[in-house]
Amino acid sequence: MSERPTDALRDAIDALADAIHQADARELERSAADAGVDLGAEAEALRQRFLARVARARESSSSLHETVAADDAPRRIEIPESPRLRPVPAKIGRYSILRRLGVGGMGIVYAAYDEDLDRKIAIKVVAAQRRADDRRQDRLRREAQAMARVSHPNVVTVHEVGVTDDQLFIAMEFVAGPTLQGWLAERPRSWREVILVFEQAARGLQAIHDAGLVHRDFKPANVILGDDGRVRVLDLGLVGAERIDDAIGPAGLTSSTASKLRASLTLTGERVGTPAYMSREQFLGVELTPASDQYSLCIALFEALHGEHPFGIERLSELQANVIAGRVRAPSDPSRVPGWLHAIVLRGLRSDPSARFPSMQALCEALGRDRARAHRWLLGGALGVTLASVAAVAINLSHQAGGAVPVCEGAEDEIAATWSTEQHPKIRGSIAAVDRPYAPEVAERALEGLDTYAHAWALAHRSACLAHARGEHSPQILDQRMACLAARRQALAETASILGNADADVVDHADQLVSRLPSLDHCADLSALATERAAPDDPTLARVVGVLRGSLVRAEALANAGRIADAADLAATVAAEAETLGDAELQASALLSGARATINLDERRDAAEAMVRLLYARGLRPGNAAQALADVPLTEAMVERAGQDPALRALLLNNVGAIQMAQGDPAAAREAFAEALRLSERALGVDHLDLAYILGNLAIATRDDDARAAILARMQSILRRRLGGSHPQTLDSAMLAAHYTADPRVAAEILGPTCRALASTSHGAALLGECLVEQGQVADELDLPAEATYAYDRAREAFDAAGAAVPRSLEVFLDARLALARGQLDPAIAAIDAFFAEVDRAEGWWDLTAFARLRILAARILRAAARPEAAIPYLREALGELARVADTAPSIAHRRLDAAARWELAQALAARGSTGQEADRAGPRRDGDAPADASDPDAAEARRLAREAAITYRRSEEGYRLRLDAIDRFLGGAAAESDP
Secondary structure, X not given: OOOOHHHHHHHHHHHHHHHHHHOOHHHHHHHHHHOOOOOXXXXXXXXXXXXXXXXXXXXXXXXXXXXXXXXXXXXXXXXXXXXXXXXXXXXXXXXXXXXEEEEEOOEEEEEEEEOOOOEEEEEEEEEOOOOOHHHHHHHHHHHHXXXXXXXXXXXXXXXXXXXXXXXXXXXXXXXXXXXXXXHHHHOOOOHHHHHHHHHHHHHHHHHHHHOOOOOOOOOHHHEEEOOOOOEEEOOOOOOOOOOOOOOOOHHHOOOOOOOHHHOOOOOOOOOOOOHHHOXXXXXXXXXXXXXXXXXXXXXXXXXXXXXXXOOOOOOHHHHHHHHHHOOOOOOOOHHHOOHHHHHHHHXXXXXOHHHOOOOHHHHHHHHHOOOOHHHHHHHHOOOOOOOOOOOOOOOOHHHHOOOOOOOOOOHHHHHHOOOOHHHHHHHHHHHHOOOOOOHHHHHHHHHHHHHHHHHHHHHHHHHHHHHHHOOOOOHHHXXXXXXXXXXXXXXXXXXHHHHOOOOHHHHHHHHHHHHOOOOOHHHHOHHHHHOOOOOOOOHHHHHHHHHHHHHHHHHHHHHHOOOHHHHHHHHHHHHHHHHHHOOHHHHHHHHHHHHHHHOOOOHHHHHHHHHHHHHXXXXXXXXXXXXXXXXXXXHHHHHHHOOOOHHHHHHHHHHHHHHHHHHOOHHHHHHHHHHHHHHHHHHHOOOOHHHHHHHHHHHHHOOOHHHHHHHHHHHHHHHHHHHOOOOHHHHHHHHHHHHOOOOHHHHHHHXXXXXXXXXXXXXXHHHHHHHHHHHHHHHHHOOOHHHHHHHHHHHHHHHHHHOOOOOHHHHHHHHHHHHHHOOOHHHHHHHHHHHHHHOOOOOOHHHHHHHHHHHHHHHHHHHHOOOHHHXXXXXXXXXXXXXXXXXOOOHHHHHHHHHHHHHHHHHHHHHHHOOOHHHHHHOOOOOOOOOOOOOOHHHHHHHHHHHHHHHHXXXXXXXXXXXXXXXXXXXXXXXXXXXX
16 A cells, blocks of 8 residues: 555654754754854744644544545544653652653653662653654664663763653763863863763764664764763664664564564664764765764864854755765864864764774774873974074164174173062962962973073174174174074063963973073074074065064963863964965964974975974874884975984984884884984983983983983983973883883882872872782782772773773773682673774784783783683683784883793693692692693693793892792792793
């Protein structure tokens, strides 16, 4: 029987009524306000009048009914009662209803009280409404089943699903706090605030995907920010019916073959979701995947960051056309968001789902821009070279007027107008007002640095003047030198101004800000000055250009002070003004200044520096190292053309070394880092702050323990002098030193006060988590399992408090290690196995060493479960991974893991050889028990592996005394034997 025209009309009316029911009143009112209309109290009355018209239309549609078959009697469609007018019920099931929280397209949400468990909950209900109600109720029932399957901190928890008085309801956790939509509307949010929230939401979506589901309706209204600081994804009523990996076809949709959860509720071509956040696949009506949720999240993220929709939402037809065609609108103010972050969002909005991030987890990692401990130091610790600020234009009035040779006195008075000791109290007070334990130390070092710079400026000013007075320099050269010095004086003034109005970012970057004041030596480099642009001939234009170049000096200072957004905004303003003036060179300088600010980056020098930093960024992407290294000769040529600036050359070498280390060539990396260090010492001095970062990289690449210890000691000394003992970077360097210390006792002595110092600060939760992980691993090395468990437990708390993105391998390690401590052995092994089932490939030595650590932990868990046979494959795989990186991974970390794997394998082999009836009578084995039968092949291999492990442990004998004692028992006193 074909569909009747009147049925299509009824469906259209139903859809219109649904749209009115489902509309969020706040959204309507906000949209009306944006259009200059005040809905006020008439909004609800208008809604009800419209619903009454819909009711009349429904009744009229019934009169148009034509009987097509004898048994098809005319029907009257009931008008659904408006959910906004229903009285609040006293109870739903066993729950007492407190109040109505809100109304959505899928039902009504109430605050309720669970008397049995004495807790407040939220209940979502839907009442029988119309002939399509079966699908609606099935969808809600499926929501409950889907949510119950997902257990994750960033997904709302479902307690119960039930039916009472023809109402299907879901009881779930009550989360006090605004929706993401409301949170964004409260006030303008910085991009940093935004990505912290969206990272958590993305982790919730990843949990949904891990359960084999697709959310299908991610939007800011479906995310809630709990007052406890945790973000939850909710309203899974539209999650995909098909599993991600094995969707059920139409023939399989029977009660005997599929649960309600997996039954398809979406007709072919039907689109489910909220149009403003629909993916391209949803508009096209094709199969949805996790990449579709990623698309929806990135629409919301674009909107949150830029304050505008990426595709435009003025008309649905325009929105749909733009999404399908992939026409992403350029933001009206790109400077609001860093370029790297905007690029991440654009990748998530690519039309081809396969071109987006491979998973929500990958998107999280890109947003977090965080890496594992060693990786972050090596690959993120690139040298921050002192940048020469763009010279401000200064006119030597005495020469313009044909005046006499200037008298070479008074430089001290001139600089005193910019900086003097009278400004000390203001800066001390400004910095001291910031809640940082190291603030007083920062203030004194900053004041000392400013005093030193001001004195050096006066000497440089007098030197330039005297050179001209002696006839060594022409008036034009004098003008160039004085213009250069004027720019440096302004940089000093801007630095003092920023320090005098300090916030937390400024205090954290104060040493960097002062140490990166532009070089005064540049003002005596005549060849460099000769390449700089002269002031315009037009005096008015010269003054305008001078002001704009002065603004770039301030932008540079703001960037060095950590005020990245302010620096980028100012640079963008200068670029726009320069474009208006038609000054392409000034516009280019401004754009590059903004780029340096946003990526924590002169004409040729700017281009060379940009290439050096691009080389670094490209070289650290998976699979790009070889191509990046092939571009090194071109980059070197650009650096040479820029004047062979030793600081820029050092930056190039440091970045090349990082790429070589990532590629697995530590010998070449050591040479590059050593040369970068030598050049930086020549350019910056032997105790400049930037040397510390090169030293950290050099330490990682150094194989000799004593040499590495000396390098790390020098790195820490510089950081303590320049930043103070309680600065996060100083504490971070202590963690690096502990990580690369051979003796675990010494490492424990370093980590104890370091972790305590981080715990006492209000801004170091993520670093504290890393420190506690290091403490846990050292405690495991010392065979102190209780101390290790305590450290790991606190590490998870610290990471959660910081909302930090934790590398997946570390997250699995912590979960499994804590499960081992609780005796939850099967779940711990399952988590590790699931991780390796998801892993596509290793990116470098840091991944392979992390994998080996996880496999060693798996073997420990299996031995604890009395399954030594199952532990052996994990350990052989771990030893294989470690063998692959024996020449590339940092030596100490590699030695520790290799020895641990050999010792674990020795015990597993011995335990396997001891299984059987005799072993059953003898009772369980303990660590260090000798192999039962030395003639058995397993026993012989076990003894060899134990001896090999002992060789490593004897290098730090006192630190490994407990483990060496166990090996000694295992070998029957043979631990002291030499290499077999």
